[in-house]
Amino acid sequence: MPITTNVEKGTPSAMSAPSATSTTPSLNSPNATVIGDNSVPFIPATLTVTNLQYEITVKEQLKDGEKKSLFKKVPNVQRALLSNIGAKATPGRVLAIMGPSGSGKTTILDLLADRQARNIGKIQGDILLNDVPIKEYGSIRKRLVGYVTQEDDFIEILTVMETLTFAAKMRLPRSMSNKDKIARVHAVMQELNLTHIKDTKVGGTVVRGISGGEKRRVTIGIELLSSPSVLLLDEPTSGLSSTDALNVANTIKELARKGRTVILTVHQPRSDIYELFDDLLLLSQGKVVYFGKAQSAATYFEGLGHEAPVGWNVADYFLDLITLHQGDSSSTTTNEDFAKKYADYLATNPGAYLTQLTKEHQSTSEKIERDALLNQIKKAYTSEYAATTFTQTMLITQRSLTNLARHPIIFQASFVIHIIFALVIGSLFSGLQDRPEMGATSFNKSIALFFITSFLATMTFSAMPQFIIERSLFLRERAAGMYRTSSYFMAKTIVETLSYTVLSIIFVVIVYYLIGLHGSLIYYFVSVAVFVNVALSLIAAIGAGAANAEVGTSILSLLNTMAMLFSGFIVIRPDIPRGWIWAFWASYYQWAFAGMLDNEFSDGSVKGAATLVYFGMNQVEWLTKWRAVLILVGYYIFFRLMGLMLLLSKRA
Known part of the structure; x- marks a missing residue:
């Protein structure tokens, strides 16, 4: 059970996530984390991506039969990693981004988290958080958007409790007492079912420690400490056993149910994990081939003449289908341009999922309340870094x-x-x-x-x-x-x-x-x-x-x-x-x-x-x-x- 919050006395709050029944907590809601006399609340947030394009500069590829020469300078060309991406992630739902290797899944996540590290390229389009360009949030956007990387990097000799406590002291506001920060750590461990291993070493190559699934939940817990509005996860089930992968996926689903906006990349999930996804963004070579409800994707592809065989995992079928048709369209007559077909579908179908979502905006009362909550966060985090x-x-x-x-x-x-x-x-x-x-x-x-x-x-x-x-x-x-x-x-x-x-x-x-x-x-x-x-x-x-x-x-x-x-x-x-x-x-x-x-x-x-x-x-x-x-x-x-x-x- 989460620790309750006494606002008047400023006692520690265990949870800053909203309840499952309300996606817009009020200022006096127990869903806000009390920090001394100030409150750093959880803000339900919608993340919108509109016409997102991302290009990098690379060397031009040699033509067939052309040999590389030391004396011939290879010109630079622009290569589009993402083209005209449009999607919307809403509170309380899990948006899964799927696609073959090289389709741009991680690139999108890096851009959303402002971590485009591999190549600094040219970005066009809009990334909005609650209808506001995410760049306008400045340094606090890292408090609002949490990013769980694919790698679980830890000091292997430290315990789970010590690992999370270090992160809490680093990431939670200076005005928050150590007692309140420790209370927040316990609350996160309880939420992620880590309490029973809190005194176990994380472990690694030299020291034996917790399981892979538990490590992934610790990585998620580090991001949850500051109660982000949006949680991004890069391949959260990758490298885990089937049981650990399902446990992690259930944990992620539960986090979404409490009002967070969850976006994750996944390559080829098993069917029971796919069933946990609410929305699906399918990519092929940096282009959208489907965006909508995950359970409606099979119906969409049936309309294109591609019905999944009985008993197949639809996630496997989608990826096989996309991979089969993502080659050079001029090389064979069997290829289909699924990205073009999806673009045509959006243009001609006013009831498309993305079209309906983009019509939805914050109400005036929601905007006023969320602005007030945002101001509380700005007061709590007065500088780029929480700790001196x-x-x-x-x-x-x-x-x-x-x-x-x-x-x-x-x-x-x-x-x-x-x-x-x-x-x-x-x-x-x-x-x-x-x-x-x-x-x-x-x-x-x-x-x-x-x-x-x-x-x-x-x-x-x-x-x-x-x-x-x-x-x-x-x-x-x-x-x-x-x-x-x-x-x-x-x-x-x-x-x-x-x-x-x-x-x-x-x-x-x-x-x-x-x-x-x-x-x-x-x-x-x-x-x-x-x-x-x-x-x-x-x-x-x-x-x-x-x-x-x-x-x-x-x-x-x-x-x-x-x-x-x-x-x-x-x-x-x-x-x-x-x-x-x-x-x-x-x-x-x-x-x-x-x-x-x-x-x-x-x-x-x-x-x-x-x-x-x-x-x-x-x-x-x-x-x-x-x-x-x-x-x-x-x-x-x-x-x-x-x-x-x-x-x-x-x-x-």
Whole structure:
């Protein structure tokens, strides 16, 4: 049962969705979420799409028999992904968008949610929310239109309750107390039947957690927290078992019954799921071939001479029929232009479903009431983001630290591996004798310092896959309007810097005493910690821009190998050819190695002086160990800023 709302005392409201019997809640209705002294209500909304067209710029396709030439420039052409789309979604009903792959289903959803990320193209036509252009709602349109993506991206180590609580603190207004936000989380879990698993970890590739259907309901729950008027879902049943898919579909149907406007894309639903749809928009190559009541679609196609065979799933039949006839109409006489036939049907049939819907508008009383509710939302959300930048940073930092502490691989395994390899490297070089052919140089310690830098830089490689995973989550959450890119960047910088600094210090303490180093221990702490964070920042920058973990790891391996080759140890600086000297000065390895050489061998001893001469340190008098650290700090800042710029350029 939903928690009731006491408006006078401002106690928490559990549900902001309207009841099934009323699609227009009043200002004093218990369907509004009370936030302190203000009310952020649910607003029933109609979403109308009129003459929507979307074009992108692509390279012109080669003609049959034409070969691609490196010397011939291929001209750009405009390609229409959507053409003259018209549809209307109303409160209390589920509108399903179906069509073969490439028909434009997800493109429509992206445009409705203002997330056309893959290609920024030219948009024409109107998208109206309650007869008002959706762009006019400004930043609060993300509060009014929720978008449930196909991917379920989560921090797998967090529980369902923790996942939803994080989203609630990010998305609900600042004026709402934490107690009220937690009450809202419990209400959403109850609505989606998630209460019994609230303390179960979400899970993922490493940690076992909840089922696929339950994950999808958690994803829906994150959007429901702010009680959107319109709920968009991209393939909500994709990748689920038949039972989970039906459960999710029933949940979506129930959300619509309570007065929400629900629009979803689906490829080929089973018959019992199709029965849950109220309206259907069928697409073929970006054009409408049918829009109307889902249960009337079979009758419409029968009128065109295409009757579904007895016992067939009509959804399968529609897609087979459309796919069969969506080729090039000039190539065969069997093709039918269903989009043209539907356009003719609209033009000649005044009783068409879309024609009747477009005649319906808000009454004056409904408009006045909904405007009043909208003003309440605007007062509750006074800025683009519900939480302040500081709050966003702290919440992301807290979540990252929790993930770090609980995850069996991210920190715990790294902690053990650093200790093990510190013992291995320390014991290996503790008994290594200087080579006679190296003269008076201290070969054993210099090679030990190089292996320390190489191991520490290479150990950060394991962070790349996690960076890519978290980037996907970041893009989804940022697109939903949860937080700023700068807040995420600051939080991740804090957590990564602190965690890898701790690992570096532990590593240094072990190898320092086992090898018998004599330089300043404090300097080793500082230089190694800075160097490791430079390597990690490089990974963060690559991870922000790489297409996937495989590409990122390949780029990182190349850059790390180059930095290692020109570190000044494998080939000492005096022996590096002039044409490659730039790579020596660009290598972040060499600054760390040079600083540690100076720290260890500037003791006035014969061996120390000979070692510095061998590596050419006596020829660079301006380079002191602390200046080397400052240069590494510069690399750290540069790579971090590069990562920030790449994150800012990414679109969900």
